[in-house]
Amino acid sequence: MLQRIINDSRTRQEFPDLSQHNNHMAKVLTLEMYANLRDKQTPSGFTVDDVIQTGVDNPGHPFIMTVGCVAGDEETYEVFKDLLDPVIEDRHGGYKPTDKHKTDLNPDNLQGGDDLDPNYVLSSRVRTGRSIRGFCLPPHCSRGERRAIEGLSVEALGALDGDLKGKYYALKDMTEEEQQQLIDDHFLFDKPVSPLLLASGMARDWPDARGIWHNDNKTFLVWVNEEDHLRVISMQKGGNMKEVFNRFCTGLTKIEELFKEKGHEFMWNEHLGYVLTCPSNLGTGMRGGVHVKLPNLSKHEKFGEILKRLRLQKRGTGGVDTAAVGGVFDISNADRLGFSEVELVQMVVDGVKLLVEMEKHLEAGQSIDDLMPEQK
Amino acid sequence: NAPLSLIFRLVLFPNSAEYPDLRKHNNCMASHLTPAVYAKLCDKTTPNGYTLDLAIQTGVDNPGHPFIKTVGMVAGDEESYEVFADIFNPVIKERHNGYDPCNMKHPTDLDSSKIRGGQFDEKYVLSSRVRTGRSIRGLSLPPACTRAERREVERVVIDALAGLKGDLTGKYYSLTLMTEQEQQQLIDDHFLFDKPVSPLLTCAGMARDWPDARGIWHNNEKTFLVWVNEEDHTRVISMEKGGNMRRVFERFCKGLQEVERLIQEKGWEFMWNERLGYILTCPSNLGTGLRAGVHVTLPRLSKDPRFPKILDNLRLQKRGTGGVDTAAVGNTFDISNLDRLGQSEVQLVQTVIDGVNYLIECEKKLERGQDIKIPAPISQFK
Numbered sequence: 001m002l003q004r005i006i007n008d009s010r011t012r013q014e015f016p017d018l019s020q021h022n023n024h025m026a027k028v029l030t031l032e033m034y035a036n037l038r039d040k041q042t043p044s045g046f047t048v049d050d051v052i053q054t055g056v057d058n059p060g061h062p063f064i065m066t067v068g069c070v071a072g073d074e075e076t077y078e079v080f081k082d083l084l085d086p087v088i089e090d091r092h093g094g095y096k097p098t099d100k101h102k103t104d105l106n107p108d109n110l111q112g113g114d115d116l117d118p119n120y121v122l123s124s125r126v127r128t129g130r131s132i133r134g135f136c137l138p139p140h141c142s143r144g145e146r147r148a149i150e151g152l153s154v155e156a157l158g159a160l161d162g163d164l165k166g167k168y169y170a171l172k173d174m175t176e177e178e179q180q181q182l183i184d185d186h187f188l189f190d191k192p193v194s195p196l197l198l199a200s201g202m203a204r205d206w207p208d209a210r211g212i213w214h215n216d217n218k219t220f221l222v223w224v225n226e227e228d229h230l231r232v233i234s235m236q237k238g239g240n241m242k243e244v245f246n247r248f249c250t251g252l253t254k255i256e257e258l259f260k261e262k263g264h265e266f267m268w269n270e271h272l273g274y275v276l277t278c279p280s281n282l283g284t285g286m287r288g289g290v291h292v293k294l295p296n297l298s299k300h301e302k303f304g305e306i307l308k309r310l311r312l313q314k315r316g317t318g319g320v321d322t323a324a325v326g327g328v329f330d331i332s333n334a335d336r337l338g339f340s341e342v343e344l345v346q347m348v349v350d351g352v353k354l355l356v357e358m359e360k361h362l363e364a365g366q367s368i369d370d371l372m373p374e375q376k
Numbered sequence: 377n378a379p380l381s382l383i384f385r386l387v388l389f390p391n392s393a394e395y396p397d398l399r400k401h402n403n404c405m406a407s408h409l410t411p412a413v414y415a416k417l418c419d420k421t422t423p424n425g426y427t428l429d430l431a432i433q434t435g436v437d438n439p440g441h442p443f444i445k446t447v448g449m450v451a452g453d454e455e456s457y458e459v460f461a462d463i464f465n466p467v468i469k470e471r472h473n474g475y476d477p478c479n480m481k482h483p484t485d486l487d488s489s490k491i492r493g494g495q496f497d498e499k500y501v502l503s504s505r506v507r508t509g510r511s512i513r514g515l516s517l518p519p520a521c522t523r524a525e526r527r528e529v530e531r532v533v534i535d536a537l538a539g540l541k542g543d544l545t546g547k548y549y550s551l552t553l554m555t556e557q558e559q560q561q562l563i564d565d566h567f568l569f570d571k572p573v574s575p576l577l578t579c580a581g582m583a584r585d586w587p588d589a590r591g592i593w594h595n596n597e598k599t600f601l602v603w604v605n606e607e608d609h610t611r612v613i614s615m616e617k618g619g620n621m622r623r624v625f626e627r628f629c630k631g632l633q634e635v636e637r638l639i640q641e642k643g644w645e646f647m648w649n650e651r652l653g654y655i656l657t658c659p660s661n662l663g664t665g666l667r668a669g670v671h672v673t674l675p676r677l678s679k680d681p682r683f684p685k686i687l688d689n690l691r692l693q694k695r696g697t698g699g700v701d702t703a704a705v706g707n708t709f710d711i712s713n714l715d716r717l718g719q720s721e722v723q724l725v726q727t728v729i730d731g732v733n734y735l736i737e738c739e740k741k742l743e744r745g746q747d748i749k750i751p752a753p754i755s756q757f758k
Contacts (some may be wrong), residue, residue: 010524013523013524013527013528014522014523014524015523016523016585016588017552017588049522053584053585056584056585057583057584057585057586142394142429143393143394143395143396144390144393144394147393148393172397172400198578199584203437204433204436204437204579205396205433205436205437206437208396208397
């Protein structure tokens with residue numbers, strides 16, 4: 001009993017002040033939950049304080065709800081499920097701890113998607129992330145682990161051939177010319193500056209073991225050890241999302257095979273799908289989208305509502321937290337978990353087709369009222 | 377009792393795979409952390425679980441500048457300086473101009489009555505200031521402390537400060553609770569500190585949980601100021617407009633000794649030992665942790681090519697009036713002691729007093745068209 005009183009007092013002393021905070025972690029974390037989780041660790045030593053540090057340090061924004069917690073390894077999602085399950089449920093539209101996630105990387109299951117009007121759709125892109133099982137994630141990995149992840153990834157990517165054949169550029173070894181070329185191609189990533197990422201420790205030891213791989217055609221790109229072990233991106237100019245998705249699936253499947261040949265696999269389970277650093281990227285970890293010209297539609301009062309019903313989100317063309325330039329928007333799937341890759345890209349393809357049609361209507365001075373979609 | 381994470385790592389990764397790539401680095405840690413030293417220390421921890429990797433993280437993340445050599449490592453607790461002595465000692469020796477922690481002792485002397493002179497010509501000296509830091513023994517330092525430890529530091533310190541009387545009577549302003557008016561007043565007084573932005577500090581983990589348990593205390597007369605849980609447990613500053621360095625130092629010593637007495641009444645003490653003096657987060661602040669300085673106008677001397685050498689020989693350093701890493705505005709400089717460790721507080725303040733007087737004499741000579749002399753270098757360890 002006395003021990004309990006002492007523990008309660010200690011817990012209270014350690015419990016973060018979240019009174020100014022607006023993020024998923026802060027909404028969910030109670031004193032009692034913290035007390036239960038405080039004495040736990042994952043096998044690699046990740047603690048609840050490590051999980052929540054980024055959310056404590058970044059109170060958030062009244063309008064934008066950030067996640068406020070990260071995983072340091074695959075086991076984080078198990079050991080701290082009392083905290084992460086409700087965060088996941090909040091963030092992923094009511095996804096329950098008992099729900100199962102479907103993975104479908106068969107591009108043949110996508111219908112259409114090769115005919116988005118290139119007068120409006122300027123470019124198409126699909127990205128996801130992958131983590132290598134057995135290694136800690138970027139917030140927690142040691143230099144040795146990060147280097148091992150780089151080594152394994154470079155080896156696997158080095159075995160890709162055909163239109164996927166490419167080259168790796170380590171951040172710390174690249175020449176000035178290589179750097180400039182990567183900047184011009186919009187491939188180069190830099191040390192994170194967002195306090196959301198820095199506070200979780202992801203930028204430690206920069207630029208050690210970080211790098212960029214891309215195929216010779218510049219349509220398939222892999223980031224190594226940035227915010228996740230691997231970020232995989234397939235892209236091209238124009239509106240042929242089907243081709244982009246084909247390459248995405250083929251590439252990912254091949255990379256997975258190559259890893260398996262060396263005795264490694266990706267972090268995945270049937271409840272959470274692919275396991276990544278940020279709970280927001282669980283499931284498919286996938287954002288499939290286009291840069292599309294919607295100068296008229298974007299000014300329409302129902303634009304937000306339409307996107308919501310189509311389960312799409314808009315961003316500026318600089319990516320997350322940027323503004324649109326010249327009526328061109330980045331439109332992508334809003335969901336990550338609870339839908340398969342094929343389902344999500346289908347939503348993007350069908351949704352963008354409708355948005356372009358609406359834009360054409362408005363250009364011609366016609367109403368879009370009878371084009372309004374149902375809630376998906 | 378190595379933490380779980382260390383055991384996990386040791387099993388999977390040999391320390392050679394963990395050794396940081398320091399080829400592009402220019403800081404004291406990088407100069408002395410050989411693979412052999414790393415191998416020797418990488419599986420050790422302090423009783424609180426602080427590791428070598430944690431201590432050096434800031435130096436790994438911040439390669440440094442070709443002209444400015446930073447320290448590149450921090451302590452997470454008092455024991456860090458012992459457990460990781462094999463890297464801290466050479467770093468301390470380099471940073472503190474040859475002070476050898478292996479065989480030298482650091483003198484502490486806060487008897488301000490020993491000071492000779494100390495009233496500067498106010499035609500030249502605009503303000504005088506002495507600062508140091510103090511750490512509460514038994515609680516981890518800012519890079520490693522938990523929220524509970526940080527709050528305990530705050531509690532212990534503000535409890536003691538509340539006991540100060542007379543011209544030291546004052547008030548505490550917690551960063552989380554201060555009103556807008558209080559904040560504006562503190563800004564106007566140049567007392568407010570903000571969340572660190574320097575990557576040197578943020579990479580060491582000092583800004584975690586900001587602004588929890590951080591605050592500012594100052595006396596009603598605004599001549600004695602204490603920062604709580606910024607870069608150290610406490611930073612203590614005594615200052616005044618004008619040139620009365622003697623009085624500034626008197627108040628400094630009195631305030632420090634009073635605070636020490638008050639915490640001791642409650643069973644606490646400052647981190648101190650005779651090898652390293654007062655223990656602070658950054659090795660550069662060991663010993664006295666003392667920077668005594670003035671804002672002084674030296675329009676002619678500052679343009680004289682001999683100025684840097686004169687400062688050097690007097691064991692003084694110049695900074696801009698915004699503090700470290702700022703440029704001088706007009707002809708006004710921040711002039712302070714170069715050394716921190718190996719000499720006492722009294723010795724260092726005397727050095728500043730004698731040195732600044734010499735600089736003012738030079739300035740006056742140049743005003744009169746007379747020539748100046750570079751003084752003989754004063755000895756470093758007395």
